[in-house]
Amino acid sequence: MNTQAIKLFGTDEPAPTQRLLTAGPITATLEDGQLRWIRIGDAEAVRAIGFLVRDRNWSTPTPEVSDLTVKETRGGFKVAFDALWRTADGTFSARLSYTAKASGTLTCEAVGAPAQDFQTCRTGFVILHPLKGFVGKPVTIEHADGSVATSTVPEEIVPDQPFLLVRAMTHSPLRGVKAELRMEGDTWETEDHRNWTDASFKTYSRPLSLPYPYPIAKGEEVRQSVTLTFTGKLPKAPAEGSGPVTVKLGEASGKMPRIGVSVLPEDARAAVRVAPLVKAAGVQHINCRIDLRDRGWDKPLGDYAKLAKETGAEVVLEIIIPGDDTPAREIGAAGKAVRAAKLKPAAVVVTPAADLKSYPPGTPHPDGIPTWEAVASATRRTFRTARIGGGMLSNFTELNRKRPPNKLFDFITHRTSATVHAADDRSVMETLEAVGQIIHSTRAIIGKTPYRIGPSHIGNSFNPYGAAVSENPNGGRVTMARVDPRHRGLFGAAWHLGYLGQVADGGLEAATMASPVGEFGIAYAKQKHAQPWFDTTRGAKVYPVYHVIRGIAGAAGARHVGAVSADTDRVRVLAWKKGKTTHVWLASLRDETVDVKLRGLPKGKATLMMLDAESFEAAARDPSFGDVGEPFKGSSVTLGPFAVARLDITG
Template identity: 45%
Template sequence: MATARASRAIKLFGTEVPDGKKRILTAGPIDAMLDNGALRYIRYRGVEVLRGIAFLVRDKNWGTYGPMIEGLKVKQGRDSFSVSYTATCKDKTQGIRYEARIEANASGVVKFSATGTPLSDFLTNRTGFVVLHPLVGIVGEPVEILHTDGKQRRSRFPKFISPGQPVFEIRSLKHTVMPGVTATVLMEGNKFEMEDHRNWMDASYKTYVCSLLDPWPYTLKKGESFDQSITVTLDGKPAGKVARQGGGTVDVSLGGAAGKLPAIGVGIAMGEAKAALAKVALIAAASPAHLVCQIDGRNGGQAAAAATFAKLKARTGKPVTLEVILPAKAEARKEMAEIAAEVRSGGLDPDAVVVTQMHDLKSFQPNTPRPWGPTYEEMAAAARKEFPRAVLGGGMLSYFTELNRKPAPRGTFDFVTHTICPIVHAADDISVMETLESLPSIFTSTRNMMGKTPYHLGPSGIPCRDNPYGAAVASNPNNGRVCLADMDPRQRGLFAAAWNLGLVAAASRGALDAVTLGAATGLQGVIYRKARHAQPWFDANDAAVFPAFHVLAGLAPASGARLMRAESSSPSSVAALALKSKRGPVLWLANLTGKIQSVRIKGFSGAGDSHRLDEGSFVMAARTPDFLSRPGMRLKKVTQTELAPYAVVRIAAA
């Protein structure tokens, strides 16, 4: 029997599975958040020093184990704190246990140590500490490096995203936190090296134990214990008044012209063609600027999929961009000719084609051998021969990382593309929203590679579209928060709507030409359909769409519209996007946090009509695809508003 009730957790996250409790600990001028055994947001006088320190256990596919913590003891003193616990990471075949201790004092020292003991022979790509340096105040700034051989040198954190490791053989890193204060991070127990975490959307530079230059996966022998530690030492005194980061009312200021809104489209996977056709009326109602469909040359049923894509194109009236994956077993011209024949037999005439080959779906370290496969130039020539009227795209169907490590030669394609995924390294709520902070660096770095070539972001959402780093995507049978999983319950919640608006806002500031949001249906979908996995509340009610659908439906019809400058004083808390309409501004806001955010709006003159996508409207929005077309709340003056957790608000000039 259907029920109109949906829990708060379902509304926000699409699942009843909790994210884990967090606690703020203080030691004089130092504070940090304790989160599932890790430290995050280590601050000095309110200024972020490190984004996090964690002891992580990875499997052979780069999946991250969730630690089972026992015996947790937390002592909060007047000017110090300490934490100790035992954690176990295991699956059906192997396990490891580690004893952890954290100590911090008011003199400016934080130490995190661990002793690990494999319970069996343990196959891992990496097990041990990672240290995350934040982006704000760090990108492009100096760093002093002490290497494992005792040599010291000065360098800088990369400005453009480094495709490989910028620093090897690390013993310590020292950077300036604020004028007069430095932080030294000492790493002991093994060698460490740094990677530019922004490659994978993480909002940090990551320094991790061991080296990717060494063979992996490797085996930790049963019963052979090992020790590691991280010590952070803050030195000096602030030179002047310290401006605390974050907190308080968020100011959103509107200003002059700021380019155009990218073309907003939606993806349709090859395996979702029939399901998407069954929901074609809703796809048409959302009015995406384009449909990104896919033909995988390794799979059968190509003509049938092409025929369904042709029907979707005809019934929506929208152009189709066709992703083509070559099997890379023969020359590009031969494989492309065979696939093109199947596409034509299905009656599909794609408006654009993106060509890639199967080996480029996987990740390779810079300067390492790759399997044989056609080159960018060979694939481009083959695609232009078979689809002479189509606009030709190239790059990667995988993530920015892979494009950064194998850039497409300038002039080869009419546009360049890649996708993104926010759950590669961490899947907790805070980390997923933090990934939006990395987008300016990703977009700037891609422009630096590609120059003025048009830039399209391929189908991207919270769930993992594919896993370039392992044999397969991770399973998520229990609606949890799982790294590299192709099903993420938050795709069904307000959380995804807020994340998607943050994505479009960042892409607009980055002057991208096109952005494709996830998928119409399926695991990355914005439209509800019955599935093999449980979809709490949606399965028992007459729901039609997920909250993210309304971001697509609200923005896609405005593709190419003029943008206004919209600056948020706390972009990690509130995302802002403003369009220019005949009546005046159309302001979109998204709360990227689990807390209520008060927003002060500047530069919006006159009255406005407000639509709120939040806990209060969740049920109606799920059942009403034209939710944004219904009458909104009239605001006589648009000067301030309050955003509930993960709420999305649209305010249009009346």
């Protein structure tokens, strides 16, 4: 067992090997058969170019790379390799090459075929565009028919594709420099990847207007290419390495959000068993779900009532109705069972089951889905003393595609997941950038209606885009899986801190993150899946994320303090003031040590709490570990890999 890896990631599965490649002013990182973070000088021009295979449930397997050759010269680099993808429908193999020249070109080529008749939702090159330097900027599109149009990349997240029938795309990543992407081998279009919490726009082949999943016959060849060409006054040298990160505190503005956890029906009884730890975490609410499609759907209600009583937290009741009868009858039945269980929810959110699924642009919603108005009316009549929420119990994607009427609900909500399209460590952390833009776009949709977000997790509690979540029996980094081992590690604590920082900056009323127990738990309990270190360590009680939830929950209603990290890709910050004490939380988002320079700190007596690999075991055994810090002097902090720190200054 690699104990260090377990502490960081919850798994000792090795992280993918990365190799930095250089061709004059161009740099790119080779990882798992993709070229990532393609830069021209200091500017990121393309987030990634990779040939992907997505199975019938939209899950994205990692390719098995073999026969890899990498040649680097003063004039550029060439990478060639074989790739094999395995899905439930069989295998697909391809030969790929990436050739870059110092003069400013990068050519990506692939030719492949399945070993048998094959079902896929997408197979081909995918191009990711970064948000910085792309969103809100001009872009020139050459369409498949040869026509050319100039447009602007949308700032607010759009529910459909902003660019269709694309052959080439040109934008300016750097002053005086143009970057043209030219695609061959299919018809391409671009979607706003931020819908799924990805920090990118995505250009891909095979339009979504065509049926999917679709077949590729045994031996049928797929041949594609993508060429990136830089023109203009190119930099003379590639980007330099990263140094310290500066964090600057600003003025107090707004209030800190209320914090809650969520419970699914299958975890209700186990959640009651850890009620003392949930109470100690100080969460203000617990989202509790019932699904009227399930046999015995009312049985968890007694446990929910007990959990509320033992923790003192409010219950936000999530109700999924089948939509087979009228909303009045279905919601009325739920209300009768809730009263029988002596459960008194403070808020209720009802969604028809059909709205848990995704309906891409051009795909009509099924007939007979109850209207927003009918659901809201029936819910208010049934739960007269509760606040009534609207929105989606699925991802922001679905809220953006089916927007609720203004002024109908007391608050609007949706959830997010960090592993819909990619599950590598950098991509998961990059979703934090998209969370901020989702919050901005949701505000534009709902106006002044109060806004709550969650339950949000790294993993997926269900799959809106396919028949089921992905299996993850070995505890690896898997897209669309319910179990994600990083939730248990320092990685999970850092991700949650970064997420809650975005929530606080966005002025949300409340956020629901993690669960009492289970795959998204804050408290350790035995599970069907293996939990390395925790399963074999006497006295293990909580995961690192517990201390983040406990710490931020204690700030609810306090004055939020604006704080800015100069490099949010590496360090996230969250600050507030309560009484005479200013609290500053920091999180490292990388598997590396980073020095943080602090600016704008108030004067006073300071202490520092550090949650890192060194303190991991003590923190896992002691739920109150994060309450106490060591005396601190100075204006800089060194964070280890995925470390979380809290600085308290009183004065």
